[in-house]
Amino acid sequence: MGLDPSALAISVVAGAAAGLVGCFAVMRRMTLAADAISHIALPGIGFAIALHVHPTLGASAMLLVGTLLIWGIETKTRIATETIIGVMFSTALAVGSMITSGEALIEALFGGTGRLTPVEVVLGLVVAATIVTFILRQRHRLVLALVSPEIARTAGIDVARLDLRFLLVFALTIALGLRYLGVLLIGSLVIVPAATGKRLARNLNEMLVISVAVAVLSTTLGTYAASVLHREAGPLVVIVAATCFFASLLRRTPDG
Amino acid sequence: MKEGNALEVDAITVRFGRTTVLENLSFDVRRGTALAIIGPNGCGKTVLFKALVGALPHEGQIRWAGGTRLGYVPQKLDIERDLPVTGQDLLRAKARVSGAADEEGGLALDMVGLARELSGKSIGALSGGQFQRLLVAVALVGGPDVLLLDEPTAGVDERGQETLNDLIDRLRVERAMTTLLISHDLSVVYRYANNVLCLSRGHACFGPPKAILTPALLQEIYQAPVAFHVHDDGPRS
Numbered sequence: 001m002g003l004d005p006s007a008l009a010i011s012v013v014a015g016a017a018a019g020l021v022g023c024f025a026v027m028r029r030m031t032l033a034a035d036a037i038s039h040i041a042l043p044g045i046g047f048a049i050a051l052h053v054h055p056t057l058g059a060s061a062m063l064l065v066g067t068l069l070i071w072g073i074e075t076k077t078r079i080a081t082e083t084i085i086g087v088m089f090s091t092a093l094a095v096g097s098m099i100t101s102g103e104a105l106i107e108a109l110f111g112g113t114g115r116l117t118p119v120e121v122v123l124g125l126v127v128a129a130t131i132v133t134f135i136l137r138q139r140h141r142l143v144l145a146l147v148s149p150e151i152a153r154t155a156g157i158d159v160a161r162l163d164l165r166f167l168l169v170f171a172l173t174i175a176l177g178l179r180y181l182g183v184l185l186i187g188s189l190v191i192v193p194a195a196t197g198k199r200l201a202r203n204l205n206e207m208l209v210i211s212v213a214v215a216v217l218s219t220t221l222g223t224y225a226a227s228v229l230h231r232e233a234g235p236l237v238v239i240v241a242a243t244c245f246f247a248s249l250l251r252r253t254p255d256g
Numbered sequence: 257m258k259e260g261n262a263l264e265v266d267a268i269t270v271r272f273g274r275t276t277v278l279e280n281l282s283f284d285v286r287r288g289t290a291l292a293i294i295g296p297n298g299c300g301k302t303v304l305f306k307a308l309v310g311a312l313p314h315e316g317q318i319r320w321a322g323g324t325r326l327g328y329v330p331q332k333l334d335i336e337r338d339l340p341v342t343g344q345d346l347l348r349a350k351a352r353v354s355g356a357a358d359e360e361g362g363l364a365l366d367m368v369g370l371a372r373e374l375s376g377k378s379i380g381a382l383s384g385g386q387f388q389r390l391l392v393a394v395a396l397v398g399g400p401d402v403l404l405l406d407e408p409t410a411g412v413d414e415r416g417q418e419t420l421n422d423l424i425d426r427l428r429v430e431r432a433m434t435t436l437l438i439s440h441d442l443s444v445v446y447r448y449a450n451n452v453l454c455l456s457r458g459h460a461c462f463g464p465p466k467a468i469l470t471p472a473l474l475q476e477i478y479q480a481p482v483a484f485h486v487h488d489d490g491p492r493s
Contacts, residue, residue: 027339140349147333147346151394153309154326154404155353201340202378 004227006121007180011219011233013128014177015189019215020135021173022194023207024142024166031195033082035187036089038174040066042096042183045108049100055108056120059178063171066092071164110182110234120179127176134169142166143204180219181234189215192241196248214244257319262287262402262434263308268316270300270307277303280316283453283462287321287401290428290435292449292465294442296478299455301438302331305404308436320402325354327400329391331407331438336380343375343382343390347397354398364393368423385416392424402434403427409441417441421448442469442482 025034041059048058066088073084100108116124135142141162145152149159170190177186197211222237229236257264263285270278277300285291293301306312309326320326335341347361365372368389374382375390382390388408395403405424409417425448428435439445445452445465452468454461456477461468474482 027335027341029336140352143341143345143349144353147335147341148328148330150306150309150311150328150330151350152353153311154328154395154400155350155398157353159311198338198340203340203342203376204345207340 004115006116006118007233008220008223010116010121010124010128010180011223011237012216013125013132014180015193015216015219016212017128017131017135017173017176018186018189019193019197019212020132020208021170022190022192022215023197023204023211024135024139024146025170025190026194026198027146030081030170031191033085034170034174034190036085037063037066037070037171038178038183038187039089039096040092041174041178042108043092043099044096045178045183046096046098046100056175056179059108060172060175062092063175064168067167067171068164071167075160108178108182109184110232116179124176127172131169131173131176134165138162138165139204139208181237185234185238188238188241189218192238192245193218196241196245199245199248200251214241218244257321258284260287261285262289262321262324263436264317264319265308266317266319268307268314268318270303270312270314278307278314278455281455281460282316283460285434285436285451287434288428288432289450290425290437290448291451291453292445293436293438293453293455294440294445294477295455296457299457301455302406304455305406305436305438308404324402325398325400327395327398327403329388329395329403329405329408331410333379338378338380340378342378343370343393346379346390346394347375350394350397356398360397360399361393364396365390367396367427368393369419384411385413385420388412388416388420389423392420392427396427400433402436405435405437407438407440409439409444417444424448442474445469 041063044058044062045055048055070081070084070088073079074081097105141152141157144155145157145159145162152159173190174186177189181189193214194211196214197207200210201207218237218241221240223233225236226233261284265281265283267280267282268278269276269280293304295301303312307314308318309328344361347364348358351358351360362372365375370386370389370393374386379387379390392408408424409420412420421444424435427433437449446469449465451463452465454468454477461473
């Protein structure tokens with residue numbers, strides 16, 4: 001297996017997108033949600049395979065529907081996001097594992113093999129650019145809403161709409177990395193680099209920069225190592241990210 | 257909207273499921289005045305603030321004077337203490353979102369008497385008093401006409417409380433702002449407020465501190481005898 005330049009390009013942009021989205025997911029205490037929400041893609045992949053359409057298309061559609069459902073239930077019932085995601089996650093896992101089987105299920109869980117098509121590469125780059133632009137443009141609104149929805153509201157922010165847009169971008173990030181890392185591992189690319197950034201940074205900009213750096217390092221080094229070791233990239237990407245996080249524990253912070 | 261009013265609340269009711277938290281509540285706030293909101297825990301003070309900023313559905317009408325800009329100082333923040341978010345991050349975010357210049361953050365810090373270098377620290381590293389001052393500074397960015405303060409001195413030592421209360425009152429006078437203040441400290445209410453809105457299970461009352469803060473009425477509101485210290489220079493007329 002040689003090093004595929006298009007896979008490398010996608011790994012860089014997917015890393016940047018995941019690193020940025022992850023910062024706000026971690027600060028919003030969505031650490032477990034990131035892992036759980038990715039499972040919502042599973043039935044979508046199953047349906048897509050059954051209907052002979054691209055699995056990522058099915059996964060993206062299911063993530064979109066799932067995200068709108070989570071937001072809708074949360075807004076109407078005021079049940080905690082984590083509870084709703086917990087219910088959705090187990091339901092999706094049950095339905096997904098019933099309709100997806102064998103090799104397709106393993107690929108959906110741990111990431112795909114084979115070269116990306118030109119359409120996949122272009123689509124991946126466009127989606128990643130959309131995610132990066134959203135977070136960079138909305139970061140001030142996101143930080144105010146995170147700290148206090150009332151402060152955000154009095155500053156003219158439609159908090160419910162911003163929450164929905166963030167959840168959609170979050171789902172898009174999961175969809176972007178699915179083919180690459182699979183349902184089980186994509187959550188860690190969103191969370192682990194951001195957790196490393198949170199530990200090392202002294203302010204918001206530093207957290208964004210460190211998180212993106214760790215995520216891009218993980219995806220590129222993981223992809224390169226996969227080509228050298230003739231292994232799947234997904235697990236190697238997560239191992240690099242986790243190594244960065246554990247290394248960050250060596251640095252003393254003011255809190256100890 | 258009556259001339260000179262900053263806010264008119266007309267028969268608002270807020271419900272959570274079958275529980276009615278506020279019922280048929282009406283009051284007006286004149287521009288440039290200080291309204292204190294008092295009442296026992298759970299009577300709906302914070303709920304009223306959330307309804308006033310449009311964060312909760314309600315029946316009845318809430319009318320702010322045209323072009324009113326609101327500043328909000330929350331009671332507490334539901335975030336982790338170890339976030340790498342600094343005061344500077346918050347001030348910059350508020351300035352960018354409100355369309356104000358970044359320099360307004362520094363000016364707001366000067367106004368609340370918080371050293372500018374402290375704004376570079378993460379918010380979790382600030383003391384209770386410093387943090388409350390920072391929140392007031394964040395509220396001031398964007399040039400609000402009305403400040404809503406939800407127990408701004410909670411968790412602050414006694415000396416810090418006095419300084420913060422003086423600061424809020426000074427800002428109101430100097431910047432001709434209207435302030436709505438939730439407080440449990442009746443001596444502060446007596447000293448600084450022009451009007452008092454008391455919320456209690458089942459009913460509400462509204463009027464100047466001298467008329468509201470009577471032993472009989474306080475007993476009725478809190479269901480227990482309440483005493484408070486009266487400053488020599490209060491209340492305001």
